[in-house]
Amino acid sequence: MTTREFVDAGLQLPLMEAFYTIQGEGKFTGHPAYFIRLGGCDVGCVWCDVKESWEAGKWPIVSIEEIVAGALAHPGRLVVITGGEPLMYNLDPLTKLLKEKGFTTNIETSGAHPFSGDFDWVCFSPKKFKKPHPSIYEQADELKVVIFHDSDFKFAEEHAQSVRSSCELRLQPEWSKADIFTPKLIDYVKSHPSWKVSLQTHKFMDIP
Ligand SMILES: C[S@@+](CC[C@H](N)C(=O)[O-])C[C@H]1O[C@@H](n2cnc3c(N)ncnc32)[C@H](O)[C@@H]1O
Numbered sequence: 001m002t003t004r005e006f007v008d009a010g011l012q013l014p015l016m017e018a019f020y021t022i023q024g025e026g027k028f029t030g031h032p033a034y035f036i037r038l039g040g041c042d043v044g045c046v047w048c049d050v051k052e053s054w055e056a057g058k059w060p061i062v063s064i065e066e067i068v069a070g071a072l073a074h075p076g077r078l079v080v081i082t083g084g085e086p087l088m089y090n091l092d093p094l095t096k097l098l099k100e101k102g103f104t105t106n107i108e109t110s111g112a113h114p115f116s117g118d119f120d121w122v123c124f125s126p127k128k129f130k131k132p133h134p135s136i137y138e139q140a141d142e143l144k145v146v147i148f149h150d151s152d153f154k155f156a157e158e159h160a161q162s163v164r165s166s167c168e169l170r171l172q173p174e175w176s177k178a179d180i181f182t183p184k185l186i187d188y189v190k191s192h193p194s195w196k197v198s199l200q201t202h203k204f205m206d207i208p
């Protein structure tokens with residue numbers, strides 16, 4: 001098989017970085033977790049905090065066995081697959097292997113590509129820059145909308161209409177605009193109590 005065929009099969013993946021840290025955002029904020037950051041994203045968010053991930057070709061192609069071995073080297077058994085946009089890849093083999101080794105599997109995704117993988121928690125963060133694929137709406141356990149502009153509250157409500165009723169709803173201030181939007185978001189959540197606040201707490205803690 002060629003490298004291209006291994007990647008298409010999800011047996012080898014472009015790995016930007018992997019690190020053991022504290023989940024900073026969303027439902028699992030505060031939980032120790034091993035982050036697997038896959039390279040490559042075609043969504044193009046103007047405020048993306050990991051733009052260096054976008055070009056898939058920059059990153060080494062690593063076998064899923066090697067990726068999982070990296071996770072096994074740490075005591076925590078929660079893995080977060082992120083990127084880049086992880087759903088650009090077939091995540092079935094990686095998540096199957098992680099589950100066989102006893103990991104709880106979470107994903108951070110824009111939902112812009114067809115869903116794959118076996119996940120215990122799906123954090124869906126839709127973007128105006130590239131429409132989500134319809135397959136994400138029945139998978140999302142958490143809708144986490146980044147607020148960068150006043151119009152993003154309406155965008156968040158529109159997506160809340162399309163996710164399952166059990167899906168948890170969170171608003172997260174865009175980091176560079178947090179001074180302006182955190183107070184607005186607090187007021188919004190107080191008056192629209194189906195939503196919760198999510199902050200990028202790892203940035204306050206100055207950890208990866
Ligand atoms: C870097 S993205 C990678 C995963 C996937 N591409 C996505 O967007 O969900 C991880 C999370 O960080 C959020 N994020 C990225 N840049 C941000 C910023 N400047 N401020 C706040 N959240 C940000 C994204 O919305 C997403 O929830």
Ligand SMILES: Nc1nc2[nH]cc(C(=O)O)c2c(=O)[nH]1
Nearest residue numbers: 022023024025082108202208
């Ligand atoms: N600590 C920490 N928590 C995170 N939650 C989501 C992240 C991401 O970039 O996907 C992230 C990250 O980069 N670091």
Ligand code: SF4
Nearest residue numbers: 041043044045048084
């Ligand atoms: S979808 Fe995620 S990784 Fe891609 S540009 Fe947007 S925030 Fe960055």
Ligand SMILES: [Mg+2]
Nearest residue numbers: 049050082208
């Ligand atoms: Mg991040």
